[in-house]
Amino acid sequence: xxxxxxxxxxxxxxxxxxxxxxxxxxxxxxxxRGCMVIKPYGFAIWEKMKDQLxxxxxxxxxxNAYFPIFIPKSFLSKEANHxxxxxxECAVVTHYRLKNAEDGSGVVVDPDARLEEELIVxxxxxxxxxxxxxxxxxxxxxxxxxxxxxxxxxxxxxxxxAFLRTAEFLWQEGHTAHSSKKEAIEETKTMLDVYAEFAxxxxxxxxxxxxxxxxxxxxxxxxxxxxxxxxxxxxALQSGTSHFLGQNFAKAFDVKFLNEGNKEEYVWATxxxxxxxxxGGLIMTxxxxxxxxxxxxxAPLQVVIIPIPKANQVITEAVEKIMDSLKAxxxxxxYDTDKKKRPGFKFNEYEMKGVPVRIGxxxxxxxxxxxxxxxxxxxxxxxxxxxxxxxxxxxxxxxIQNNLLQRSKDFRSQMTSSADTLDEFKDILxxxxxxILAHWDGTTETELKIKExxxxxxxxxxxxxxxxxxxxxxxxxxxxxxxxxxxxx
Amino acid sequence: xxxxxxxxxxxxxxxxxxxxxxxxxxxxxxxxRGCMVIKPYGFAIWEKMKDQLxxxxxxxxxxNAYFPIFIPKSFLSKEANHxxxxxxECAVVTHYRLKNAEDGSGVVVDPDARLEEELIVxxxxxxxxxxxxxxxxxxxxxxxxxxxxxxxxxxxxxxxxAFLRTAEFLWQEGHTAHSSKKEAIEETKTMLDVYAEFAxxxxxxxxxxxxxxxxxxxxxxxxxxxxxxxxxxxxALQSGTSHFLGQNFAKAFDVKFLNEGNKEEYVWATxxxxxxxxxGGLIMTxxxxxxxxxxxxxAPLQVVIIPIPKANQVITEAVEKIMDSLKAxxxxxxYDTDKKKRPGFKFNEYEMKGVPVRIGxxxxxxxxxxxxxxxxxxxxxxxxxxxxxxxxxxxxxxxIQNNLLQRSKDFRSQMTSSADTLDEFKDILxxxxxxILAHWDGTTETELKIKExxxxxxxxxxxxxxxxxxxxxxxxxxxxxxxxxxxxx
Numbered sequence: 001x002x003x004x005x006x007x008x009x010x011x012x013x014x015x016x017x018x019x020x021x022x023x024x025x026x027x028x029x030x031x032x033r034g035c036m037v038i039k040p041y042g043f044a045i046w047e048k049m050k051d052q053l054x055x056x057x058x059x060x061x062x063x064n065a066y067f068p069i070f071i072p073k074s075f076l077s078k079e080a081n082h083x084x085x086x087x088x089e090c091a092v093v094t095h096y097r098l099k100n101a102e103d104g105s106g107v108v109v110d111p112d113a114r115l116e117e118e119l120i121v122x123x124x125x126x127x128x129x130x131x132x133x134x135x136x137x138x139x140x141x142x143x144x145x146x147x148x149x150x151x152x153x154x155x156x157x158x159x160x161x162a163f164l165r166t167a168e169f170l171w172q173e174g175h176t177a178h179s180s181k182k183e184a185i186e187e188t189k190t191m192l193d194v195y196a197e198f199a200x201x202x203x204x205x206x207x208x209x210x211x212x213x214x215x216x217x218x219x220x221x222x223x224x225x226x227x228x229x230x231x232x233x234x235x236a237l238q239s240g241t242s243h244f245l246g247q248n249f250a251k252a253f254d255v256k257f258l259n260e261g262n263k264e265e266y267v268w269a270t271x272x273x274x275x276x277x278x279x280g281g282l283i284m285t286x287x288x289x290x291x292x293x294x295x296x297x298x299a300p301l302q303v304v305i306i307p308i309p310k311a312n313q314v315i316t317e318a319v320e321k322i323m324d325s326l327k328a329x330x331x332x333x334x335y336d337t338d339k340k341k342r343p344g345f346k347f348n349e350y351e352m353k354g355v356p357v358r359i360g361x362x363x364x365x366x367x368x369x370x371x372x373x374x375x376x377x378x379x380x381x382x383x384x385x386x387x388x389x390x391x392x393x394x395x396x397x398x399x400i401q402n403n404l405l406q407r408s409k410d411f412r413s414q415m416t417s418s419a420d421t422l423d424e425f426k427d428i429l430x431x432x433x434x435x436i437l438a439h440w441d442g443t444t445e446t447e448l449k450i451k452e453x454x455x456x457x458x459x460x461x462x463x464x465x466x467x468x469x470x471x472x473x474x475x476x477x478x479x480x481x482x483x484x485x486x487x488x489x
Numbered sequence: 490x491x492x493x494x495x496x497x498x499x500x501x502x503x504x505x506x507x508x509x510x511x512x513x514x515x516x517x518x519x520x521x522r523g524c525m526v527i528k529p530y531g532f533a534i535w536e537k538m539k540d541q542l543x544x545x546x547x548x549x550x551x552x553n554a555y556f557p558i559f560i561p562k563s564f565l566s567k568e569a570n571h572x573x574x575x576x577x578e579c580a581v582v583t584h585y586r587l588k589n590a591e592d593g594s595g596v597v598v599d600p601d602a603r604l605e606e607e608l609i610v611x612x613x614x615x616x617x618x619x620x621x622x623x624x625x626x627x628x629x630x631x632x633x634x635x636x637x638x639x640x641x642x643x644x645x646x647x648x649x650x651a652f653l654r655t656a657e658f659l660w661q662e663g664h665t666a667h668s669s670k671k672e673a674i675e676e677t678k679t680m681l682d683v684y685a686e687f688a689x690x691x692x693x694x695x696x697x698x699x700x701x702x703x704x705x706x707x708x709x710x711x712x713x714x715x716x717x718x719x720x721x722x723x724x725a726l727q728s729g730t731s732h733f734l735g736q737n738f739a740k741a742f743d744v745k746f747l748n749e750g751n752k753e754e755y756v757w758a759t760x761x762x763x764x765x766x767x768x769g770g771l772i773m774t775x776x777x778x779x780x781x782x783x784x785x786x787x788a789p790l791q792v793v794i795i796p797i798p799k800a801n802q803v804i805t806e807a808v809e810k811i812m813d814s815l816k817a818x819x820x821x822x823x824y825d826t827d828k829k830k831r832p833g834f835k836f837n838e839y840e841m842k843g844v845p846v847r848i849g850x851x852x853x854x855x856x857x858x859x860x861x862x863x864x865x866x867x868x869x870x871x872x873x874x875x876x877x878x879x880x881x882x883x884x885x886x887x888x889i890q891n892n893l894l895q896r897s898k899d900f901r902s903q904m905t906s907s908a909d910t911l912d913e914f915k916d917i918l919x920x921x922x923x924x925i926l927a928h929w930d931g932t933t934e935t936e937l938k939i940k941e942x943x944x945x946x947x948x949x950x951x952x953x954x955x956x957x958x959x960x961x962x963x964x965x966x967x968x969x970x971x972x973x974x975x976x977x978x
Contacts, residue, residue, distance in 0.1 A: 030621065031564075032608060035557035037621055040636060043554045065532045068524035069558075069610075069641055069657055070580070073587070075520075077595035087587045087596045091559070093610065094598065095581040096645040098562070106566035107576045109583065109607055118598055119521060121558075121582065121610070132519065132526055141829070147529060152558055152641065156585040168558055340630070 005352070008289045013233045018162070020283055024292040024353050027162045034160040034167030038276070041353065042163075044300035045279055046170065050150065052202055052297075053172065053274065056194050062146040062174060067128050069152070070119035075127035079252035082126065085219020089156035091121040091167075121154040126220060126271055129175045130249040137177055137267055139258045144187070145177040153275075163280035164237075164489055171275035177267045179259060181246075184268035185223075188244040191272040192225040195240035203278065204295040204404035205229050205285045206412055207239060208435070208484060210460025215444045218271075222246035228459040228484065230412045231284040234433020236459045236486035239281050242272035280489075285408055286377075292354030293376055295404050296397040303333040303393060304350045308362030308372075311337040315361055318386070322359070322371075325390035331397065351376060356400050357393060377403050418482070422453070422473045425485070429454055435486050437465065439479035441472035450474055456485045494841070497778045502722045509772055510651045513781040513842050523649040523656030527765070530842065531652075533789035534768055535659065539639065541691055541786075542661065542763065545683050551635040551663060556617050558641070559608035564616040568741035571615065574708020578645035580610040580656075610643040615709060615760055618664045619738040626666055626756055628747045633676070634666040652769035653726075653978055660764030666756045668748060670735070673757035674712075677733040680761040681714040684729035692767065693784040693893035694718050694774045695901055696728060697924070697973060699949025704933045707760075711735035717948040717973065719901045720773040723922020725948045725975035728770050731761035769978075774897050775866075781843030782865055784893050785886040792822040792882060793839045797851030797861075800826040804850055807875070811848070811860075814879035820886065840865060845889050846882060866892050907971070911942075911962045914974070918943055924975050926954065928968035930961035939963055945974045 005023045007015035021027055026042030038046065054064070076087040097113030100106075122128065129147075136142060150172045160166050174191060178184040192209055199207045207227035217224045221243035229237045247266040250256070255267045286293035296302050303326060307315045319335050326333045336346055343360065350358055360372040371389065374381045377400045384392050415434030419425035428436055440446060440458065450473070451457050461483045470479050494512045496504035510516055515531030527535065543553070565576040586602030589595075611617065618636075625631060639661045649655050663680060667673040681698055688696045696716035706713045710732035718726045736755040739745070744756045775782040785791050792815060796804045808824050815822045825835055832849065839847055849861040860878065863870045866889050873881050904923030908914035917925055929935060929947065939962070940946050950972045959968045 028621075028624075030557045030617070031561060032557045032559045032617075035559060037557065038555040040552040040554045044552065046555075047553065063529040063533065064536065065529045066527040066535075066659065068519045068521045068526065069643070070521045070524060072520060073598075074595060076587070083596060089586055091582045091608070092584040092587065092598050093580045094583045097578055098565070098576045098581065098609070106563060107572060109562075109581050119580070120587070128519070128521075132517075135517075154558070170555065 006289055006291060009232065016289070017280075017284060020287050020292055021162045026279065026283075026292075029162075032167075034157055036162050036166050036168075038170075041300065042279060045282070045294070045298055046276055048298045048300060049198075049202070049278060050172075053194075053198055054150075056198060057148050057172075057174065060146075060190060060194060062148045062176075064149060065147050066149055066151070067125050067132065069122055071122050071125070071128045073118045073120055075131060076120060078127060079220045079248055081248070082220035082252075086123045087120075089158075090123055091154045091156060093119040093121065122151070123153055123155045124271075124273075125149065125151070125153075125173055126175065126245070126249050127253070130253040130255060130269070133175075133177055133267070134253050134255045137255055137257050140179045140260050143177055143179040143257060143267070144183065146174075146187075147176065148172055148174040161280075163276050163283070166276075169276045171273050174270070174272045176270045177250075177255070178270070179257060179265075179268070181268050184246075184270050185244050188223070188225055188242045188270045188272070191270070192227065192240075192242040195227050195242065195272070195274060198274075199227055199229065199239060200405060202295065202297045203282050203285070204297075204401055204408060205239070205281055206405065206409045208460065208462050209464070210462040210484060212241075212460055213444070213447055213458050213483075215447050216458065218243045220245060220248050221271075222248065226460050228486075229281050229285065230415055230435060230486070231281070231489070232411070233284070234415055234487070236435065236488040237277070237281045237284070238459070238488065239278060240272070240274040243270060245269035245271060286404055287354065290348075290379075291352035293404070294354035294356060296356045296401045299354065299356050300332070301334055301353075301355050302331050302397060303357045303359060304346075304355045305333060305335045305359045305361065306343055306346050306350075307335075307337060308343050308360050308365070310339055311335075314363070314366060318366055319361060322386075322389055326393060329390055329394050331390070331394065347374075357396060359393075375400055377407075419473060420470070425456075425473050426454055429456055429487065433487065435459070435484055437482040438473045438485055439470035439481075440483050441475050441477035441479055446472060446474050450485070456487050459484045459486050459488060495778055495780060498721065505778070506769075506773060507651070509776050509781055515768065515772075515781075516651045518651075521656075523646055525651050525655050525657075527659075530789065531768060534771070534783070534787055535765055537787045537789060538687075538691070538767060539661075542683075542687055543639075545687060546637050546661075546663065549635075549679060549683060551637045551665075553638060554636050555638055555640070556614050556621065558611055560611050560614070560617045562607045562609055564620060565609060567616060568709045568737055570737070571709035571741075575612045576609075578647075579612055580643045580645060582608040582610065611640070612642055612644045613760075613762075614638065614640070614642075614662055615664065615734070615738050616742070619742040619744060619758070622664075622666055622756070623742050623744045626744055626746050629668045629749050632666055632668040632746060632756070633672065635663075635676075636665065637661055637663040650769075652765050652772070655765075658765045660762050662760060662762045665759045666739075666744070667759070668746060668754075668757070670757050673735075673759050674733050677712070677714055677731045677759045677761070680759070681716065681729070681731040684731065684761075684763060685716050687763075688716055688718065688728060688767075688770075689894060691784065691786045692771050692774070693786075693890055693897060694728070694770055695894065695898045697949065697951050698953070699951040699973060701730075701949055702933070702936055702947050702972075704936050705947065707732045709734060709737050711737065715949050717975075718770050718774065719904055719924060719975070720770070720978070721900070722773070723904055723976070725924065725977040726766075726770045726773070727948070727977065728767060729761070729763040732759060734758035734760060775893055776843065779837075779868075780841035782893070783843035783845060785845045785890045788843065788845050789821070790823055790842075790844050791820050791886060792846045792848060793835075793844045794822065794824045794848045794850060795832055795835050795839075796824075796826060797832050797849050797854070799828055800824075803852070803855060807855055808850060811875075811878055815882060818879055818883050820879070820883065836863075846885060848882075864889055866896070908962060909959070914945075914962050915943055918945055918976065922976065924948070924973055926971040927962045927974055928959035928970075929972050930964050930966035930968055935961060935963050939974070945976050948973045948975050948977060
């Protein structure tokens, strides 16, 4: 079944992605242009991500709050760079009432109910939040303010793709306020580390941490830090960003505090976010031509048990014991007793949905005190003894989690190249793809020219590359360090 | 401190409510008309509510999903009654782009970016969801569909009050689809029971379960079930509703299924929701003139420990042991070592925030192997031995939870009256307030007339009142049962 439902990656990567989103039941297009419906199984993955991230945010001292979905239009203009980046493709609320159409054809916008000032559906919340912080911050004793919000945001994108780029998406946005530049920069980096830790340890998706070039910075930031992951088609996915906002928003919204020396200063700021885009990254990092592959730590269902060929009392009694022992370890498990579907059909179905471990149990298995186990990542099938099965499954889930990370790391290593000339750079992009470490002269002009020539962009200046003298691949001007290029989503 | 910051309930109930919302740090107005900012402490209460409700929804077989925030205008007109109720005071998105003003004054709406069809920010999601269900439901095997979403919604209210009535609010909306009328009605009632159980066992807020009159029904429902709570000023708060939608939305969006007999039928529907309004109910059920009072099960912080007069090594060592033993029982606890505030100031502060238990520890307490404990509900202060303190605190939290519920039940009993004539009815409303059980002739005309004369509405036809012959208080026509009246929020 699966084979027929999913276009092979090698044939059409983009169709493969869409087929997985559709056939694993993750999301679908809605009648509203660019907005998706996140289906229960897709949403269950987001809930797993959200729960873990929220825990990590709280462990680093943050609390949640909620700010209005609407932003007065004038707020967007208050920070000069911010307005350039965000006051463009927005959903604009102009009226607050509908009325019955006079011809009885339905409802129409009531022209008398025009707002004095238009409201923008938030594309991001810096402006409304810093307008609020003005009243919350007076003294150094009110700082730091470490607040996060889980919310929906809207950016009117022209070309959309499920999870990767949608007009409405779900995200979290942290907005913190600090009494010193140093502390704000530390916060920016701490949250980048939290994102990287989440990506690697939970999503099994290795990421490169680094800082964006001026050209790729968040509109209104002094510095944007990023985690960049590599997808299976050799393109990069910006997976999370953490911004050091300097005093830009404090100045735009006049947010000052009295420092310990009783002198007035502008407040220092950060903001950071990850979104449902991570689900797109998760799909493209691990999945294969048979469907979704999920790391056990984020799988809504970790183990499925399928009776062979169908449930009976003996099998069910054995399964119930197994389920109890798995649940006692906090492992999620489902026993699929649906009689309308044959085992082979079920196998394909759970494969498509990326359930990490499948257990098959038939009469003969029980006679041999064993079960048949299939792991989704490698597709290996083997027998395991009933005795201490839960321990073995727990260990197997860990193995799968580790294997997925290792496999992705190996893929990334293999797909990371160095280029010393533009020709070499172009050749790698054309024939291999992936990350390319290359020298760049540090100017936006060169960066844009390279993009124009090759479609590759500077993903980041990685934190962990070494200083190395070299020459810019485009201009031949001196460079002190390689930066990370790739074509990107 | 507290006394000065909070208007007494008896002096001005509405000001008292606003003072608590403000001084306990729950929420504040935003620059966007009618939209509130939910502050971290207020949001922490919502998170507690959400976590518990979500657990109860999942235990009753529901899963979460997410549907777009925007609804095409034409969708609202598809269900005849629904459009009357919801296509009125809505936020209407008409444009999708801003541009720089030519005079450099900021940004303006780009007139070229007008949407072909306006989008409505969802006031509720029946229409967009049933439009989606059309593709998900084909056969009885696809049913039931038991889906919930946690979301923000917008209703352009003219008169707003924090939590109780705001233009944007947070809520959950369950939308289920069934193959039979019987099953859908059962679902409607099951969810009403879940809400009532949550209100009583977690919020310690007793509620009357019942069904709304035709006049008070949800727009598009065949029946609306409700839980009604009584606030301290004698007014009712509709706290949650569960709607049996019949086949109305299935017909409007043409959602049919093949039943087991292979015949096409329209699908049966329910929807049900509670919102951040519950926080308003929580405040008004328990709080007093010293501030917020929270039931332990929903308190973000259950126990606060305050060193007397300030922290030192001996006290801190003792406190750490207490904290460990409390945390081991899953009790949330904070040790407030802030040296800038004196104990009395802290006492008032935590009283204001409704922290259920306060523990004070000084040198002399330790010498006597005891601590001083204050419970927020009764304001009693007493000593407890250090030995087995965690057990005693655990028991105390249970006592507080139970006491709050009992106190609210007693208040409600005392504030529930019967009236047999309109004069009696008016007299109770004027001099006592509360719930009034009275006979009504069953017509909308009479219901509206009573409302016009007295401002009281029929809150519900309670599930658990007995059949009783009587005469309508307005028309004298025969009635078979008393219904529940009150003035309401």
